[in-house]
Amino acid sequence: MEKKIFLSEKDMPRQWYNIQADLPNPLPPPLNPATGEPITPDMLSPILPMNLIEQEVSTERWIDIPEEVLARLVMYRPSPLCRAYSLERFLETPAHIYYKNEGVSPAGSHKPNTAIAQAYYNKKAGVKRITTETGAGQWGSALSFACNQFGLEVKVYMVRVSYNQKPYRRIMMETWGGKCVPSPSPDTSVGRKYLEENPDHPGSLGIAISEAIEDCVTSKDTKYSLGSVLNHVLMHQTIIGLEAEKQLAMAGEYPDIVIGCAGGGSNFAGISFPFVRDKIYGKEIRIIGVEPTSCPTLTKGPYVYDFGDTAGTTPLLPMYSIGHGFVPAPIHAGGLRYHGMAPLVSRLLADGLIEAKAYNQLDTFGAGITFARTEGFIPAPETNHAIACAIEEAKKAKEEGKEKVILMNWSGHGIIDLPSYDAYMTGKLVDYAMPDEEILKLVKDLEKFPKPRLA
């Protein structure tokens, strides 16, 4: 009856799993919005190094993790797989609930798994400096940690409201030597334009992306980096599921249900893709991506071509989307605010290999508090979505009297998100589900683009 299943460092996976090798239907290509033609790899070379572009389009099943990357991953990996005995007892469920604790990384989430890999490949390609955007700061802090490890400069454009309201992530970035500025900033022409209109502009993720990309393409030896959505990012996260697979086998278990929260899709892909592969080859297993009802991409959005960013500057990606014009409700505290979903995750949903569920924010914070009061650790608000689903499935197992094995990804801790817990506990949060009419209005704009092929 072990609480924590540790994999030894020497048994840490040495390859990433690339699900593109096993897809029943290949991914539709990204498209140039001006011409409707597929984007070729070399068109991405102004913003990404060629070695990462190669990974983005690769269909090799296994890709070696370089030694220099393994040497950094081992700072916190293999991450423990924990059996949630206290939560099980509290729920009086016969289900076995396992959570993979990605909160043990320096940045406190799964994000360093790809940040380390991306910093390494940029360094190897001769890049000296990386630009990126960040909302609440989780990605900016993970990338700052990773760039410091490889001696790269990093500049993070952080949405101004978050920069002002949530200083702790910025302080983490600076502690690791990263440079973080509030966006819009006077450092780019896009930023200056918005500041002229309004010197106190609150900023948005769309503006921050535009600034990071402008800085990248106008600076020497500089590339741009993304923390989720893209194929290579999801692949770097598969080390989570590959470890979990080995750890469950050590406990003599195999999951009936795999659960992850889904914003851009990277931690969900990380825990689930190795198990999706089993499902493709005939295993019976349920795989559930969980999102907020206030940003119901997978549960309410259509499968379309849409821009990857809010400003409409990126190639068109084939994905479930509620429209790039989406603006998160101000009351929403749980993260997972991206209007689209990773093309790989989208494709699996379109092909019926995964399921999706949405939860209201009060239910997710309630689940997070139940977790904190049983298992002790305070989860990130994003992670609470996965926990809400795991609890619901464990209750179902009780009703059915079945000893189901549930595996969830515990994507990060919530120690830097305590103000949102405070808002919940003092009754300041309310539920908000995005109305169908609102979604229809936002996706109407996408009818002019081609439809991704379904099979």
Ligand SMILES: *Cc1c(COP(=O)(O)O)cnc(C)c1O
């Ligand atoms: C960023 C983040 C997420 C959402 O991003 P994905 O790409 O969907 O994984 C979820 N949980 C935590 C803790 C995060 O930091």
